[in-house]
Amino acid sequence: GPTAHLNFCPLACGRRTAIGAATHESKQMLGPRLLALLAVASAEPKEQWNGPAGAPKCVDKWQKWTDGFAAGERAITMFSQSYVCDGNDCDVVGAYSPKYSFACATKGPDGQGSTLALDPVAQYTMIGATSEFHSQKPCKFLEEQVGPPPGPLQPVDLRNSTNSTNSTHEDRRLTDCAEPSNESCEYPDPPAGLTTLPHTGQSLNHWPGLLMDMGNVNHVDPHLNHESWAAGESFRHSLPYGVEGTVCDDSEYNNGEVTYERAFYDGGVLIEKTRGPATTRSYIFKSDADRELAKQDGRNEGLQYAKTFTGENGCDTEVVWEIEPKAGGGIDLELTVPIDATTCETEAGLRNAIHVWYTGEEVVVVVKRRALKEASFLSTCDSDGYKELLRFASTFVCKATGESVAASVKFYDDVYREYALDELSTDAANPTPYFTGVGVNYLGAGGRCVEGGISYRPHGSVFSITANASDAPESCGSFYWDPLLQAVPGDGFAWELATADSSHGTAVDSATATTQSFVAPLAIALAIVALLRRE
Secondary structure (H helix, E strand, O other): OOOOOOOOOOOOOOHHHOOOOOOOHHHHHHHHHHHHHHHHHHOOOOOOOOOOOOOOEOOOHHHHHHHOOOOOOEEEEEEEOOEEOOOOOOOOOOOEEOEEEEEEEEEOOOOOOOOOEOOOEEEEEEEOOEEEEEEEOHHHHHHHHHOOOOOOEEEEEOOOOOOOOOOOOOOOOOOOOOOOOOOOOOOOOOOOOOOEOOOOOOOOOOEEEEEEEEEEEOOOOOOOOOHHHHHHOEEEEEOOOOOOOEEEEOOEEEOOEEEEOEEEEEOOEEEEEEEOOEEEEEEEOOOHHHHHHHHOOOOOOOHHHOOOOOOHHHOOEEEEEEEOOOOOOOEEEEEEEOOOOOEHHHHHHHHHOEEEEEOOOEEEEEEEHHHHHHHOOOOOOOOOOEEEEEEEEOEEEEOOOOOEEEOEEEEEOOOOOEEEHHHOOOOOOOOEEOOOOOOOOOOOOOOOOOOOOOOOOOOOEEEEEEEOOOOOOHHHOOEEEOOEEOOOOOOOEEEEEOOOOOOOOOOEOHHHHHHHHHHHHHHHHHHHHHHHHHO
């Protein structure tokens, strides 16, 4: 059966995420600088440039975003969110945990010469053996990844617009749904009466989406999310093979050492990471045409087996896992979907809202739209139905032969009832629920959010994916497995640089806000460095 729980929480687990995850770019810079000092002192893994050798420094990202992307094309940025474990929901106090994020923003319908970024901006994050797939407000991308902007930003309400670059772009609001506009480049505050998760102490800084935890692979000990694996982890990012494009180095340096790794991609990105017996190759493309070109280049390993399903504005992420078999053959994976939020009530609601159905070839994981809206503190007046988060094949592929290998897939609900594939619903409109009436325990006796309760987050939905030694022999070398991750919708507001003759909405002086938000963290950083020098 599945593991009782994982003492691991990739996001919003408290002070461990305060270093890398932040609302503004200036706050993101504080942690990595101090973190680099700690890493140098302890000779642990540390911040470094993991992109192509010789990549030029980024010069004018605003000009690149404005003139380098046609309607519907996607810009991708990379930024480190690495941190030092402080003991809250992590295993090794003082250990360096590499954490990398990639943001994918889609250009609006006016294309080159315009600055409009569509909602949402997808954010793909890798930490340990966990993948996170959340969404950002486009103004945050423009401020923190492209910016600081040369002038005020303004929102553009596209919630009911069909003027989109993507035929599957969802209407965000019913015609009779009165939802207030949002002209501030901030996420909503939680409504009164909700309980903050222990150790988080943070407000909403993204639209909560998928977490996919693959820490238990072939029963390796310790699990792959344990910080001890970081020293042997390899990670790099580059342009996908077979497509044209550029990448520039936007990192911060101090005396020639990287203190905060960042990159800006025009042409898509290939992300390769190896941790223990598992290698992941993740692909995000500038355009659908580039995806097809990349599939024709055999150097993009495993991409030919990846399934394509258009996500929010085309910013889906195709992830191909390459997994070594156990000694003697066979594969044993445990996949959990520990979807997270910032309050006890909304996180329990999200985890209990997971449903599953089977296409006959792929397992599809969906969540109730209402739970997503509630976790983002948005109106729920147009939240019927389900939103797809993840789909994965019910087979592996033998690397040596390219042949499919049948897998045994089992799903476990909140009372650990086991479902085989043929017991899952095949109706997308009526999927199999995780929640049977018990659910994850947050506010009940012994729950995560009560005095004396458990000190870890409950596991949420669990999948067991296995193949026996005869079907998955060592002679294959390794096996491919290809989950497809999708972003969640935001509030429906695109954002752009305000112009003198624009009538789209009220401008927000982002440049001023960014400058003010930088001063306090910088002062804190200088004070801490001074204290370190006195020790």
